[in-house]
Amino acid sequence: xxxxxxxxxxxxxxxxxxxxxxxxxxxxxxxxxxxxxxxxxxxxxxxxxxxxxxxxxxxxxxxxxxxxxxxxxxxxxxxxxxxxxxxxxxxxxxxxxxxxxxxxxxxxxxxxxxxxxxxxxxxxxxxxxxxxxxxxxxxxxxxxxxxxxxxxxxxxxxxxxxxxxxxxxxxxxxxxxxxxxxxxxxxxxxxxxxxxxxxxxxxxxxxxxxxxxxxxxxxxxxxxxxxxxxxxxxxxxxxxxxxxxxxxxxxxxxxxxxxxxxxxxxxxxxxxxxxxxxxxxxxxxxxxxxxxxxxxxxxxxxxxxxxxxxxxxxxxxxxxxxxxxxxxxxxxxxxxxxxxxxxxxxxxxxxxxxxxxxxxxxxxxxxxxxxxxxxxxxxxxxxxxxxxxxxxxxxxxxxxxxxxxxxxxxxxxxxxxxxxxxxxxxxxxxxxxxxxxxxxxxxxxxxxxxxxxxxxxxxxxxxxxxxxxxxxxxxxxxxxxxxxxxxxxxxxxxxxxxxxxxxxxxxxxxxxxxxxxxxxxxxxxxxxxxxxxxxxxxxxxxxxxxxxxxxxxxxxxxxxxxxxxxxxxxxxxxxxxxxxxxxxxxxxxxxxxxxxxxxxxxxxxxxxxxxxxxxxxxxxxxxxxxxxxxxxxxxxxxxxxxxxxxxxxxxxxxxxxxxxxxxxxxxxxxxxxx
Numbered sequence: 001x002x003x004x005x006x007x008x009x010x011x012x013x014x015x016x017x018x019x020x021x022x023x024x025x026x027x028x029x030x031x032x033x034x035x036x037x038x039x040x041x042x043x044x045x046x047x048x049x050x051x052x053x054x055x056x057x058x059x060x061x062x063x064x065x066x067x068x069x070x071x072x073x074x075x076x077x078x079x080x081x082x083x084x085x086x087x088x089x090x091x092x093x094x095x096x097x098x099x100x101x102x103x104x105x106x107x108x109x110x111x112x113x114x115x116x117x118x119x120x121x122x123x124x125x126x127x128x129x130x131x132x133x134x135x136x137x138x139x140x141x142x143x144x145x146x147x148x149x150x151x152x153x154x155x156x157x158x159x160x161x162x163x164x165x166x167x168x169x170x171x172x173x174x175x176x177x178x179x180x181x182x183x184x185x186x187x188x189x190x191x192x193x194x195x196x197x198x199x200x201x202x203x204x205x206x207x208x209x210x211x212x213x214x215x216x217x218x219x220x221x222x223x224x225x226x227x228x229x230x231x232x233x234x235x236x237x238x239x240x241x242x243x244x245x246x247x248x249x250x251x252x253x254x255x256x257x258x259x260x261x262x263x264x265x266x267x268x269x270x271x272x273x274x275x276x277x278x279x280x281x282x283x284x285x286x287x288x289x290x291x292x293x294x295x296x297x298x299x300x301x302x303x304x305x306x307x308x309x310x311x312x313x314x315x316x317x318x319x320x321x322x323x324x325x326x327x328x329x330x331x332x333x334x335x336x337x338x339x340x341x342x343x344x345x346x347x348x349x350x351x352x353x354x355x356x357x358x359x360x361x362x363x364x365x366x367x368x369x370x371x372x373x374x375x376x377x378x379x380x381x382x383x384x385x386x387x388x389x390x391x392x393x394x395x396x397x398x399x400x401x402x403x404x405x406x407x408x409x410x411x412x413x414x415x416x417x418x419x420x421x422x423x424x425x426x427x428x429x430x431x432x433x434x435x436x437x438x439x440x441x442x443x444x445x446x447x448x449x450x451x452x453x454x455x456x457x458x459x460x461x462x463x464x465x466x467x468x469x470x471x472x473x474x475x476x477x478x479x480x481x482x483x484x485x486x487x488x489x490x491x492x493x494x495x496x497x498x499x500x501x502x503x504x505x506x507x508x509x510x511x512x513x514x515x516x517x518x519x520x521x522x523x524x525x526x527x528x529x530x531x532x533x534x535x536x537x538x539x540x541x542x543x544x545x546x547x548x549x550x551x552x553x554x555x556x557x558x559x560x561x562x563x564x565x566x567x568x569x570x571x572x573x574x575x576x577x578x579x580x581x582x583x584x585x586x587x588x589x590x591x592x593x594x595x596x597x598x599x600x601x602x603x604x605x606x607x608x609x610x611x612x613x614x615x616x617x618x619x620x621x622x623x624x625x626x627x628x629x630x631x632x633x634x635x636x637x638x639x640x641x642x643x644x645x646x647x648x649x650x651x652x653x654x655x656x657x658x659x660x661x662x663x664x665x666x667x668x669x670x671x672x673x674x
Contacts, residue, residue: 005054008047015040016063023070028078030101033071034108040067041112048116048162049123052155061162065169068109075102076180099181106177113170114138117163126151130163133199164204171196171213179220190217205481208237212244215251223267224255225278228285229328232335236482255286273325277312280305281329284369285336288362306369310376317380317412330416331478333373334423337366338484341430364438367431374420375446377413378453384410389459397462403514405460411513414520415475418493421527422479424450425489428531428542444556451545451552454528457521458550469519470496471505492530493523528552 019036022029044064048055055061079102082095114137121127121134122141125148134140151159174193182188194217197210215230231251235244258265265282266275284305317326344358388405397405435443457463472480472494479485480494494502505512532547544555 005047005051008043008050009054009058012040012043012047012058012060015043016067019067020070023067023074028074028098030105033074034105037067037071037105037108040064041116045112045116045119049119052124052158056158056162061165065165068169068173071105072176075105079180103177103181106173106181110170110173113166113173117166120159120163123148124151124155124159127156127159129203130159133163133167133203136199160203164200164207167196167200167203168209168213171200171210175213175217188220190221193217204239206238208234208240208244208481210234211237212241212247215247218267219251221267222264224251224258224265224282225273225325225328226267227251228255228282229332232332232339233478233482236335236338236484238481238483249289252286252289255282256290259283259286273323274312274316274320277309277316280309280312281332284309285332285366288336288340288365302365302368306365306372309369310372313373314376314380317409326412327415327419327475327478330373330419333366333370334419335482335484337363337370337427340366359434359438364440367427367438368440368442370420370423371440371442371446374417374424375442375449377417377420378446378449381410381413381417382449382453382456384413385456385460389456397465399465399467399515399518402461402466402518406514406517411517414517414524415473417524418473418520419475419478421524422485422489422493424543425492425527425531426484426486428534432542444554447544447554450528451554454525455551457525461518461521463522463525466518466522467515469493469516469523470502472502473505473516473519476502492527 015036019033019040022032022036025032041064044055044060047058047060075098079095079098082091082098085091117130118134118137118140121131125131131140171193174196175190178188178190178193194214197214200207201210211230211233215227215234218224218226218230228248228251231244231248234241235248255265259279259282264275265279266273284302287302313326313329340358340363344355344363347355347358384407385405431440431443476493479490491499496502528545529547531543532545532552534542546553546555
């Protein structure tokens with residue numbers, strides 16, 4: 001066996017040398033090139049099947065692609081020379097002949113790489129991801145089970161990487177065909193190339209190379225908006241291409257240059273996004289990026305441009321049919337602010353001045369745009385659902401009645417809000433910790449809108465009866481492999497309750513799309529509850545909200561250490577908050593006076609007995625047994641020695657020893673001690 005492997009390696013080396021010699025010849029002989037290329041392809045493919053480990057150690061797939069690149073460069077150089085001379089009739093005929101030969105080479109390369117994936121799938125049977133891809137290319141030749149070697153976990157990883165690289169090569173070859181061999185009177189067909197890139201992404205979602213290659217396509221169409229989106233997808237992937245940041249910087253320079261020269265930034269046939277919105281949006285991001293690089297940043301019309309973008313976005317949502325453009329805008333906003341903060345972190349030691357500019361200028365301006373956009377989306381949702389809120393509170397609704405309350409505009413807004421909800425989960429602590437140094441003017445108004453929107457959802461829908469998202473929703477594909485969202489926050493969307501990853505939705509059901517809107521509503525409220533009870537690393541709150549009496553309330557300017565009287569507006573809004581503590585129960589399950597032993601946010605209340613609170617003033621201390629209306633029966637009974645206690649003041653609740661977590665499709669309560 002060892003001798004056979006060594007012989008295969010020798011054949012591989014010799015065929016590579018022969019092909020290299022043929023490529024370096026001055027005269028282009030296609031028959032000779034094709035013959036040597038075919039031999040090298042077969043040598044590489046045979047070594048993979050013969051011994052996978054040797055093929056990987058010999059860097060076989062990279063050498064094969066490098067050989068294809070050399071042949072491709074030879075053809076492109078030859079065609080470029082002929083096109084310069086195509087005014088002569090003889091040269092025109094020669095050029096057309098060369099284009100036909102070049103297209104034949106590209107087609108044969110595509111056929112080989114597709115067959116290569118099928119051969120891997122047939123030989124290594126225990127890799128279902130690759131088998132499913134290969135089956136999409138056509139019938140797979142069956143290999144006897146006895147001839148199929150066992151595949152270890154490490155080998156599966158190597159095979160996936162090789163298949164991923166092959167799919168990228170297939171996309172590149174299809175792209176070359178559209179760029180170098182234009183069809184007269186026909187538009188370029190990028191479908192095959194994008195299809196291969198998408199397969200590569202699905203195989204290894206953490207690798208961002210597929211998006212970088214798609215950025216080349218969008219740039220060829222002068223679609224700078226999609227180019228920026230794809231480059232951010234590439235750069236913020238878990239495995240970003242090494243050239244991603246440089247490409248992003250280059251693209252923003254192009255945008256700034258085209259803007260100053262009053263040139264178009266839109267694709268010629270673009271109908272998915274308002275051209276004016278697209279132009280304002282791209283130049284805002286380009287300026288934010290430039291300000292971070294410049295020692296003298298200047299963005300005099302930043303606030304006006306931010307509001308202009310918001311107004312155009314709202315108009316687009318109201319008037320245009322749903323498409324992915326607005327979702328891409330939100331992703332770009334979030335990715336850009338994340339990258340600005342990350343750049344500042346990376347440069348904190350080597351270039352502290354630029355790092356500070358990134359935080360105080362670039363990051364701040366991008367976060368202002370995020371806050372403004374999130375606020376507008378929340379206001380839109382409130383406007384759409386305000387009439388659906390019953391005066392008497394939540395009423396019993398079945399699924400069909402809940403769906404009937406959702407307008408078409410809600411269907412456009414909810415996926416965007418879900419993205420921004422995850423952004424808030426990921427960034428709330430940093431915003432809170434840096435709020436003195438980086439002041440965001442719209443932050444206070446945002447929390448008012450956020451609380452109001454969640455309260456509308458609580459009143460308009462029976463949340464405990466809404467379905468949970470058991471599979472990945474459309475926007476979750478932006479989330480799963482991106483580093484712009486924190487891992488704990490992402491797990492809430494892309495993992496099931498048992499920690500297993502959620503699967504993609506397979507069936508195309510029109511009603512299912514409407515049901516997914518209800519899933520998003522439930523997730524938004526659950527995110528709000530999670531934020532309210534979550535604390536930062538220092539033990540302090542991360543957002544100025546509390547949840548009391550079945551509503552979210554924005555608490556403004558409340559100090560942490562000195563006693564204060566809560567103003568009438570807040571006091572009247574906060575009637576009760578749910579807490580739990582076993583110590584308040586005696587053996588006969590009756591409530592007993594219990595001293596408070598924690599430091600309150602409103603001052604030192606240590607060792608004050610519960611009986612000292614006035615029962616005649618509900619907002620400052622009535623204690624009573626109750627069952628929250630949003631949780632279904634059964635509740636923990638006395639036999640379990642668990643009891644619901646309502647303490648009608650948020651001061652005590654904030655620092656209590658225990659908290660309730662609302663989880664699961666049945667919305668039951670699980671108690672956790674801090």
